[in-house]
Amino acid sequence: MAEMVFDLNEISLLRGNRTVIDNLSLHVPAGQVCALLGPNGAGKTTLLRLMAGLAKPACGQVVLGGDDVYALSAAERAKRIAYVPQHIPAGLPLTVTEFVLLGRMPHLGPFSQPRAADRAVLDEALARCELEQLAGKRLDSLSGGERQRAAIARALAQQAQVLLLDEPTNHLDLRQQFRLQRLLQTLAAAGHTVIEVLHDLTLAANHATWLALLDAGKLVGYGSPDKVLEPAALSRVYRWPLAVSQQVAGWQLSSAASTSML
Amino acid sequence: MAVIETRLAPGTMNPMHRLMGILLAATLLLPLLALASQGDALAWPDLSDPLTQALRLPRIATALLVGAALAASGAALQALFRNPLADPGLIGTSGGAALAVVAVLALGWHALPLPLAAFAGGLAATWLILALTRLVRGGLAGLLLMGLVVGAFCGALISLMLFLSDDLTLRAASAWLAGNLAAATPERLGACALVALTGIALLLWIARDLDCLLLGEDAARSLGVDVVRTRYLAAIGAALATGGAVALSGVIGFVGMMVPNLVAVLVGGCRRRMILLSAWGGALFLLAADTLARTVVWPIDIPVGLIAAFAGPPFFVWLFARQQRSLVNG
Numbered sequence: 001m002a003e004m005v006f007d008l009n010e011i012s013l014l015r016g017n018r019t020v021i022d023n024l025s026l027h028v029p030a031g032q033v034c035a036l037l038g039p040n041g042a043g044k045t046t047l048l049r050l051m052a053g054l055a056k057p058a059c060g061q062v063v064l065g066g067d068d069v070y071a072l073s074a075a076e077r078a079k080r081i082a083y084v085p086q087h088i089p090a091g092l093p094l095t096v097t098e099f100v101l102l103g104r105m106p107h108l109g110p111f112s113q114p115r116a117a118d119r120a121v122l123d124e125a126l127a128r129c130e131l132e133q134l135a136g137k138r139l140d141s142l143s144g145g146e147r148q149r150a151a152i153a154r155a156l157a158q159q160a161q162v163l164l165l166d167e168p169t170n171h172l173d174l175r176q177q178f179r180l181q182r183l184l185q186t187l188a189a190a191g192h193t194v195i196e197v198l199h200d201l202t203l204a205a206n207h208a209t210w211l212a213l214l215d216a217g218k219l220v221g222y223g224s225p226d227k228v229l230e231p232a233a234l235s236r237v238y239r240w241p242l243a244v245s246q247q248v249a250g251w252q253l254s255s256a257a258s259t260s261m262l
Numbered sequence: 263m264a265v266i267e268t269r270l271a272p273g274t275m276n277p278m279h280r281l282m283g284i285l286l287a288a289t290l291l292l293p294l295l296a297l298a299s300q301g302d303a304l305a306w307p308d309l310s311d312p313l314t315q316a317l318r319l320p321r322i323a324t325a326l327l328v329g330a331a332l333a334a335s336g337a338a339l340q341a342l343f344r345n346p347l348a349d350p351g352l353i354g355t356s357g358g359a360a361l362a363v364v365a366v367l368a369l370g371w372h373a374l375p376l377p378l379a380a381f382a383g384g385l386a387a388t389w390l391i392l393a394l395t396r397l398v399r400g401g402l403a404g405l406l407l408m409g410l411v412v413g414a415f416c417g418a419l420i421s422l423m424l425f426l427s428d429d430l431t432l433r434a435a436s437a438w439l440a441g442n443l444a445a446a447t448p449e450r451l452g453a454c455a456l457v458a459l460t461g462i463a464l465l466l467w468i469a470r471d472l473d474c475l476l477l478g479e480d481a482a483r484s485l486g487v488d489v490v491r492t493r494y495l496a497a498i499g500a501a502l503a504t505g506g507a508v509a510l511s512g513v514i515g516f517v518g519m520m521v522p523n524l525v526a527v528l529v530g531g532c533r534r535r536m537i538l539l540s541a542w543g544g545a546l547f548l549l550a551a552d553t554l555a556r557t558v559v560w561p562i563d564i565p566v567g568l569i570a571a572f573a574g575p576p577f578f579v580w581l582f583a584r585q586q587r588s589l590v591n592g
Contacts, residue, residue, distance in 0.1 A: 052480075075485065078486030088477070094531065102474055106485060140530075160484070
């Protein structure tokens with residue numbers, strides 16, 4: 001049996017009177033690229049934040065490698081879980097190098113300077129995200145896609161076992177989307193666990209090895225792509241007729257709506 | 263935190279080196295100019311002159327300290343509020359400090375040292391802003407608005423207290439409130455320097471956490487930053503620095519907004535460098551402004567706060583327009 005990295009046991013989260021996560025249990029396997037799928041408002045980002053220890057459920061437990069995520073100190077959690085939010089604020093006066101080096105925060109004291117080992121981690125993170133040429137540029141002079149890559153490099157610099165990414169392909173062009181997914185697969189092969197929120201079902205089907213489908217805060221399906229990508233279930237969750245096909249080139253998901261429905 | 267690695271065209275000067283060159287040159291020249299400016303003439307300064315020792319040197323030291331404290335405080339508050347328009351004079355930190363000092367003067371509580379009163383007032387105002395923002399769930403825009411509201415409320419309380427004061431207190435408090443460096447004595451300078459420098463040191467200590475705070479609360483927490491603790495420490499540090507400055511010189515607005523933003527535009531960088539460079543630049547800016555205030559309509563000694571207040575609004579408009587442009591351009 002595969003080692004479970006995250007065990008989410010019967011977690012619920014309310015926002016006002018609204019149930020955002022509804023008695024959800026999920027066991028995320030280690031060393032995989034996992035994609036959280038679902039329509040807008042399904043609770044994907046909230047679930048990711050719960051895993052990152054950034055939100056606390058009203059009830060239930062989030063366990064990481066046997067430890068309660070909320071019992072870990074903030075620094076310990078940061079060494080084990082890296083999190084990339086959806087948005088990176090505009091107007092930061094930092095250079096790319098300084099921004100990515102913030103990923104070493106959990107490993108540095110308040111006045112300690114980055115050492116050679118931190119520099120090596122920085123260089124590797126920059127190289128993996130093709131940012132070497134932009135290292136000295138200011139973040140506020142970069143495009144949205146370049147900023148997104150810098151945010152991913154910052155997460156890589158954290159050297160955490162678990163990488164949580166909220167819609168990481170936002171702002172990325174096609175090449176960078178595929179490059180990122182290949183990088184995530186490489187990280188997973190090296191033993192990291194990657195969990196990403198994705199809206200592009202085809203991208204998720206072809207690059208993630210494990211999927212979880214959410215709807216209205218509930219887990220509708222999870223497992224390998226061929227188990228989760230059921231046209232009937234997907235059409236029900238997305239409230240739109242969807243067709244799924246698996247070809248030599250990979251999975252293909254498309255609308256099955258007739259033109260009269262559009 | 264890290265060395266800026268910029269690739270520059272041959273013959274182009276690194277912006278950081280250029281700024282350091284300007285600051286070093288100004289550090290050498292401005293104190294000399296301030297000492298040499300005697301009335302409407304320039305004269306080589308005589309350091310053995312009792313007048314220079316009793317008045318001119320403490321005033322120069324006061325300008326340097328107040329400018330450094332206000333600019334460092336502004337650099338930290340802009341990270342805390344995640345808004346480049348934050349300034350201790352605008353958002354109520356200075357207002358709270360001023361209210362406490364006016365209360366001490368008006369109520370005759372002379373046993374309470376002014377720097378401590380100013381620190382307590384500044385801290386109370388900053389905490390009130392943070393608490394109100396949490397109460398109304400106002401987000402970042404709310405933080406700045408609550409700051410303006412608290413600042414205005416402090417201003418109203420100061421006006422009420424002055425209205426109810428006797429003539430002597432009114433005159434003393436009004437002259438001090440306008441932002442004046444002339445009243446500094448070596449004793450008061452020492453006490454205020456201790457308070458203000460403690461504040462700057464605290465801000466430098468948490469500077470890396472402030473960098474993370476600029477990324478957003480979730481990103482900061484995911485990097486191991488205790489966001490609540492950082493906010494409280496930043497509020498305490500900014501209140502100490504501002505309190506020390508306000509107790510010495512009254513309310514001088516815009517320095518804390520202008521100088522860190524100029525540093526951000528010219529070189530940028532991590533918050534520790536921003537705080538250090540802002541403190542350095544702020545010290546020199548206020549010394550230059552005070553030298554101008556003493557000499558521009560000699561023999562009248564204009565409050566230095568007025569010079570800053572004249573320069574501030576156009577700068578504020580430019581900065582706001584620049585920020586809107588960057589939002590539009592993504």
